[in-house]
Amino acid sequence: MDPIHEVLGRSAFVSFTATAIALCVGVPLGTWLALGRRRGLRLLAIFLNTGMAIPTVVVGLVVALLLWRSGPLGDLGLIYTLRGMIIAQILIAAPLIAGITMAGLQALPPELPDQLRGLGANRRQLVIRLWLEARVPLLAAAMAGFGHAISEVGAATIVGGNIHGQTQVMTTSIVENVGRGDFNEALAYAGVLLALAFVINALLTSVQQRAAAWARS
């Protein structure tokens, strides 16, 4: 077993990176689905909402099969690496972020996009304005994505392999400790993981509430 701070740092690094990339993918995707008028988009939205509920072990299994040495992406050598885990967590967090983004933008007054266009906003200005209006749900999307990524264990085990000193993260440590009957250690890891989640969410919540208060004033 690795020292707890190393495992914690690894967990935070993997999930932060994955959430950041998932935001870059998920927010534009959710925006496109919320604003688009094309026919196929509703079907895509259903897929997206399914993705929000997909079990993380299923994501892990699929990513592992792709990354395995015998798999189509095996040459990249990403199985049992932190980068492989980040890929899996992006796929876990992105649908959640896109789904909440879509819902947040759709909850804005429906006439808002047309009004902004009427005021002469181009496409880019329009989207940025809408994101600012929807900043409270967008922050919620980031929190949900990060929370989902850092708390999942299925994909981390299958894609990461819980290799000590390399890919062991908080959740897989907890499972390992339970497996060897060391419940005290498992509880200690659980406590630290919860504390990390608390700190991150406290930060994001304070930003979110400040943004909400600013919106009301």
Next chain:
Amino acid sequence: MLLATTTSTRDSGLLDDLLPGFEGTSGCSVKTLAVGSGEAMEIGARGDADALLVHSPAAEEEFMAAGHGSSRKLVMHNDFVLVGPAADPARIENAEDAREALARVASAGARFASRADESGTHAKELELWEAAGIEPGGSWYIETGQGMGETLTIAGQKQAYTLSDRGTFLATESLDGELLFEGGRDLLNPYHVIAVRGDQVNGACARAFSSWITAPATQRRIGRFGVADYGEPLFFADAER
């Protein structure tokens, strides 16, 4: 009668295969408790089990010396094997013994996957490293903290060597690794049957079980077990020798 034994005898299906025969002929009904060897002996020492089928020779000898058992007989063994990438970069295939094989892995700078979970197999692996005079550690030494099946899979994907019991190696599917080294005294894993001594112990059934499992007919059945599924036996009968 309560039989305390290790998970390997139950998980392999051996006991399910054997016990109905004993119950039919002896009139003793058997309940099995599958735990680690250490815990099985603790249960026996308390007199809560009537017979033990375990594989931890040093602890067994202590158990007998403390007067907890009335008899101890060799039943069978299974063995550990060294598994690794088909190309065998460390050339362990023609090593003299397991120690030399491990020493070759270390000196070739090849990867080795360890269960690192304080299991019996992990203890065996550490014993072999110590015998080889090597303290494993560093980036070539992959500690998975998981079970045998998972560790075999990870070793296959990482092109690493690993130590596995033969049964799990045979039973794990879609493995990317081959059996490269087997045999030698230090890879043996002997199982003994112990009839527990104690006031509330069902001594008659325990003695009957001990002589039944070492009898020629049962021994032949042990030697055949697994051949149909895996093409080779999982356990080797030893009582006749």
